[in-house]
Amino acid sequence: MNSENFKIISVSSNFIKIEVIDPTLFENQFNIGSYIKIPYKNINTKYVVGIIENYNIKDKNFTESNGGKEDTPTSDPSFVLEVKLIGTISKNGINDIFERGGHGIPLPPNNGIELLNEGELNNIYSGKISPNNKFCFSKLVQNIQIDVPVNGNKFFNKHFAIVGSTGSGKSHTVAKILQEAINAKAGDFKGLNNSHVVIFDIHGEYKTAFPSANYIDINNLILPYWLLNSEELEELFIETETNDHNQRSAFQESITSNKKIKSNLYSELKGKLNYDSPTFFDLSEILIYFKNRNNEVKNKSNDIEWNDLEGSPFIFNEETNHKLFTGILKPLEKGTSTGTQNAKFINFISRLEIKLNDRRLDFLLGEAAKKISFFDTIKQFIGYPCKLENNGANIDKTESNVTIIDLGGIPFEVLSITVSLISRILFEYGYQATKLSRQKDECEVPLLLVYEEAHKYVPKSDLVKFRASKNAIERIAKEGRKYGVTLAIVSQRPSEISDTIFSQCNNFVTMRLTNPEDQNYVKRLLPDTLGNLTDSLSTLQSGEALIIGEAIALPSLVKINLCTPEPKSSDIKYFEIWKEAWNDANIENVIKLWQK
Incomplete structure (x- = not known):
């Protein structure tokens, strides 16, 4: 030249x-x-x-x-x-x-x-990426002979976001990144590497991309209610009413007492149990407790007096309240309800009974949720082998790098709580595991949590129904990196996601965005020095992306490499199907599946 x-x-x-x-x-x-x-x-x-x-x-x-x-x-x-x-x-x-x-x-x-x-x-x-840290999943748009690697440590040990409109290739990009990660090995060893990825999959797209993954859906998910924290428990069982403070106080008292009764822990730790302690309590006994409290009356000495199951009278106090969990008791035959909780828990009891009898919530409130151990709860989510029992059926979880949690069948009213509980369990695991590390910066099992359609869990909205998942994921965004728990935020509507989440992301894979509001939002997040690069966001082809962040040498337009196998995210071929002969749909089977 x-x-x-x-x-x-x-x-x-x-x-x-x-x-x-x-x-x-x-x-x-x-x-x-x-x-x-x-x-x-x-x-x-x-x-x-x-x-x-x-x-x-x-x-x-x-x-x-x-x-x-x-x-x-x-x-x-x-x-x-x-x-x-x-x-x-x-x-x-x-x-x-x-x-x-x-x-x-x-x-x-x-x-x-x-x-x-x-x-x-x-x-x-x-040039500045050591061979051990080189991680590649794309090529330069201007010259597809040029690989565009990122620094794998900087990419995964800090939160990253993948955003793009429907049809831009988001799911394929997520699948390719994760496939490259689980196939990477530092040596010639056989078997799995030490990657641990949890995908929150709301549309059931990733099962085909990771055929060896541990796949968890509504049919085999076991999530123990007794690991819910105070905020999640109250969001699930208590509605805002004029006397909800009475419900909250009694609810906290009953759960704390029941945890101490059911705990097999040694005495010095047992005394430290509280409302948020991750130990078992029996929700059925909580219901009995509230039914008894709802019938309480006072005697002439202003004491709440009961007859236990053997007919022996006792005064209700902190030392005797354990008897209210054993069965429906007979209150004092003559007394006054003034100054008691008599008849104040009717709505709460009705709501609790409805939840316990709702078969859709068996994964959370059923017998399997009572029996599963804390140990197996953790293992099922981070890819370790475990044996679970659900409705009489044995479920074997095998060793796997990827765990897919298909949220498609989770009732919407408990979706936020489900995501919150799993996220919080994994964060707490990382936090506690870090304490056991032999070296200051050591982490035996780093976790990557992938939130597909993240705007459904962590929106900007302050509505109560999003509060649990939003608080849990925002906490991971702010603190998780220190404990080996990082986030991958995937969304087609970045402008609807909590600002706290995006402000903590250090790397962005930005694909085609057609919504002007989303384009402007992403541009505000990115450095001013990018110039006209961000102007191309609306014209990128499917599979093309702008990669920006600490992990890459310089902001670049890239073509994402093809993933194999692919996620189930292809569009339905409407016109081709419509042109075929009339198909008698099996509506009966659809309804049977619907009614399960």
């Missing part, structure tokens, strides 16, 4: 303009997005690097005086390239060393301009 055919005609702090004097000497050698290098003063080993963002066409014979009249002789135009400066590249005879920023064009500027060759591009993207 004849570098003398380039001429620098304008210089600013971040941009330069370069005139291509005779464009006929070039044929498909550069275009928008191409990288160029400019010699730095008289140093033949250092260059300023820029990316072509725009170009203008300049007619040499057009002047202000002639006004571009038709009778003016014409000639071939020249082109003026607008180049965004991104850094410098230094050659040391072995590798090219790329540094972002700190560029500048000294006076007078040199015209020895050239396009970066493939070797230089490879060094820009890979």
Whole structure:
């Protein structure tokens, strides 16, 4: 390439303009997005690097005086390239060393301009990433021969987001990233690597992409209610009423007491049990407790007096309240309800009975949820083998890098609580595991939690129905990285996601966004130095993305590599199916499945 055919005609702090004097000497050698290098003063080993963002066409014979009249002789135009400066590249005879920023064009500027060759591009993207940290899932849009690796440690140990409109290739991108992660190995060992990924899959897309994953859906999910914290318990069982403070107080008292009764822990720890302690309590006995409290009356001494199951009288207090869990008791035959909870828990009892009898909530409130151990609860979510029992059927969970939690069948009214409880369990596991680490920064089992359609769990909305999951995931966003628990936020509506979540993300894979509100929201999150790169968000093809963040050498437009196998996210071929012969749908089987 004849570098003398380039001429620098304008210089600013971040941009330069370069005139291509005779464009006929070039044929498909550069275009928008191409990288160029400019010699730095008289140093033949250092260059300023820029990316072509725009170009203008300049007619040499057009002047202000002639006004571009038709009778003016014409000639071939020249082109003026607008180049965004991104850094410098230094050659040391072995590798090219790329540094972002700190560029500048000294006076007078040199015209020895050239396009970066493939070797230089490879060094820009890979030069500062050690082979052990190199993680690649895409290629450069401008040159698909160039791999665009990211620093695997910086990509996964800090939260990242993948956003894009429907049809932009989000699910394929998620699948490709995770497939590359679980297949990576530091050595020749056989079997699984030590990756642990939990996917919250609301549309059932990822089962086909990870056939060896532990797949959990409404039919085999066992989630013990007794691990719910106080906020989640009250959101599930208590509605706001004029006397809800009485319900909350009695609810807390009953659960705390029942945990102490049911606990097999040694005495010194037993005394520390509280409302939020992750230990078993019997919800059926809580119901009995409230039915008894709902019938209480006072004697002449203002004591609440009962007869136990053997007919022996006792006064209700902290030492005797355990008897109210044993069965329906007989209150004092004559007494007053004044100053008691008599008849104040009718609505609460009715609501609790409805929840306990709702077969849709068996995964959370049923017998299997009572029997599962804390140990097996953790193991089923982080991919370790365990044996579970659900409705008389044995469920064997095998060792797997990926656990897919299909949320499609979870009733909407408990979706937030379900996501909150699982997320919080995994965060607490990471927190406690870090305490046992032998070294300060050691983590035996780092976890990645992938939230598909994240705007459904952590929206900007302050509605109570989103509070549980929002609080749990926001806590992970703010603290999880220190304990080996990171987030992958996937969404087609980034503008609807909690600002707290996105503000904690250090890397973004931004695909095509067609909604102007989403485009503007993402642009505000990204660095101002990206220039016109963000203007391409609405025109990206399926599978193309803009990668930005600490993990990549410089912001880049890439083509995501194909994943194998693919997630089940392809569009239904409406018109092709419509053109086929009439199909008698099996409506009866659909209804049977619906009614399960």
